[in-house]
Amino acid sequence: MSRSAHPAGPRHGDVLPEGHYSAPPTDLNALDPKVWSQTVTRTADGTVTVGGIEVTRLAEEFGTPAYFLDEADFRARCQAWRDAFGTDADVFYAGKAFLSRAVVRWLHEEGLNLDVCSAGELTTALDAGMPAERIALHGNNKTPEEIERAVAAGVGHIVLDSFQEIVRVAHIADRLGKRQRVQIRVTVGVEAHTHEFIATAHEDQKFGIGLAGGEAAEAVRRALKLDGLELVGIHSHIGSQIFDTAGFEVAARRVVSLLAEIRDEHGVELPEIDLGGGLGIAYTSDDDPAEPHDIAKSLREIVTRECAASKLRTPRISVEPGRAIVGPTAFTLYEVGTIKPLEGLRTYVSVDGGMSDNIRTALYDAEYSVALVSRSSDAEPMLVRVVGKHCESGDIVVRDAFLPADLAPGDLIAVPATGAYCRSMASNYNHALRPPVVAVNDGAGRVIVRRETEEDLLRLDVG
């Protein structure tokens, strides 16, 4: 048995404290392809590589903490979604998961469209050359300026989220002498089995217009009367990090039945339905997400069947995956600092980042995996909590995981599946400098979002 550098924490065979984990993994050096991006492998000498480069070299060149994004994997996932849905459907990547100019160019090259939800995302998309007609604008409280910029740019559609917005978008379009294509977002009343903060189709929350009480039908009535609007479809997004596809199926059925009501009342068959994003990904080996192909097949079947039953022409389907495309493509690389074994509990492993680069664990109780990547180790598993360097005890990156007991300061550890909602939700808490995003491909790393500097912080501080 290897010598343990941290003898106080629980070991294999001990009774373990309460936590979110199962038994210690049998091989701590293994990298489960479910949670690591496609080109990540461990070489014979134990170092981990991504895109053909050792993480130790990446750390030297780009520093830590940093997000490393596997470009080939990103492109492959775009292709998988595009191929799964085919040419009679549209895939809109949800930019809120992570957006940068490089990402916009990849999306454009791979034939995806883009969903934006703020002026900042719209600017990034247009600046990187995404054709406006391939952009959709979302948001529950779009400002008049955001709407005006989107209409003036000629975005493909705007998703209307309230009665006020129906009027507001129509007025702005009139003023600009345009007719804006719009969809209406409805809340279909599905309880998605996910964290409360990322479930969006139950009635008691801020998004969309209710279906059950007839508000959605009223919204359609109003939108159809306004010259500035071309109502092209109905939109539903039931939530995020969802594994049970039954929710999407119920949503599809309810949206189609609204289309039938609209046809009966107005004699109009709306040509589009958008079923939103929300497909879950594997953060740990316990997660089993559905494949885009299977999602596409089941949604298409339901929509086709329900439309046939209501004698409707099958509308063009669109979806808006964010996490499922970018989430698995990146990992965060950290350097290990302080290691604190707590007798009978667990060992706290502090890294050089934390809740400022990954707020998801603190905010949603999200689960992550972690691995030692600068070398392999045959030391026994040690129960750890990976924590950051912020002044909060809730500053947890990985709540419960196992790392080798010979872990030492200076080792590099990586947290996989951090491509979505980590850099995009990063903060400057404690004046942390937000880490860079480095795209790795074909043996080279390229910074696509640079690391913040202290000058960046001081530039905003004009007092």
Ligand code: LLP
């Ligand atoms: N479409 C709409 C209208 C959305 O609101 C969202 C996500 C998506 C698509 C993309 O969902 P995805 O496929 O990425 O799950 N910060 C949370 C997630 C918030 C999602 C907000 N809307 C997290 O870190 O889990």
